[in-house]
Amino acid sequence: MDHQPPPFFKRGPAPLALLSFYLALSIALAVVDARFRTLEILRQGIGAVTQPLQQIAQAPARFLADAGERISTATSAQDDNDRLRRERLEMAPQLMRTQQMEAENARLRRLLGVSERQAGNAHVAEVIRTARDPFSRRIVIDKGLQDNVVAGQPVIDDAGIVGQVTRVFPFVSEVTLITDKDQAVPVQIVRNGLRSVVFGLGDGRLELRFIPANADVQEGDQLVTSGIDGIFLPGFPVATITRIERDSAYSFARIHCAPTAGVENFSEVMLLDERKTKPLPDELSERSDDDSRSTDRGSRLKKRRAGRD
Structure with missing residues (x-):
């Protein structure tokens, strides 16, 4: 089956x-x-x-x-527009007061016969590279002799002083930063007008020197250019005091500062036009010549006495 x-x-x-x-x-x-x-x-x-x-x-x-x-x-664009509109409204009174103060300042200077402060015209330059020396704080920008750049021009950014042009080539220039150990900038404390000189330490920091230990200096004080060197225009932000060391054994205080500008992190900077300093009056120039002659005469007398001895 x-x-x-x-x-x-x-x-x-x-x-x-x-x-x-x-x-x-x-x-x-x-x-x-x-x-x-x-x-x-x-x-x-x-x-x-x-x-x-x-x-x-x-x-x-x-x-x-x-x-x-x-x-x-x-939504983000709308928020940005609203924020910018609010900031503009908030800054409007301050801007109007600033314009009014500038106009009043100019009028008072004319009344007192005081010369007007020089305005700073800026030209944008791009940072190409840093200098080859690792022990210096220098950068190279894409402006040179063909752009009428001269040695000594101040360099700033949107926050304050960055450095100073020290070497100029046909197409590029070298800028020494204020944090370089060989760079010094005359400054003034905004709060009390105390003048001094700030020096670079070579490691991204600054030091305010020649300040007596008992001077009226506080942490957080803002430092601006004093303009007495004939290079930097007065009033540009330079640094902020971060730490003060006072020792009774020393006559001067050790004051550490942080640069206000983005000295170590930027891609574009601005070159200010060379400051035009006025020549000394005839009386002062004659006095300086007389002082130099007397100094030379005194040095010659000292040399003669030393030779006789």
């Missing part, structure tokens, strides 16, 4: 055999494709067919992302 199922219910190969066959076929195709790249054309054809479908499927997510970004950008 035949117990086999009817042809309608006849089963094919065993599942384990089918799994082994398809696994072997997959490994063979993978090896052949990796070795001979035979399925590259087929893969490209499938990618070309499925690419539009992928774009259609990703369109809703991309649309939502773009919409969210547009909304975020519009």
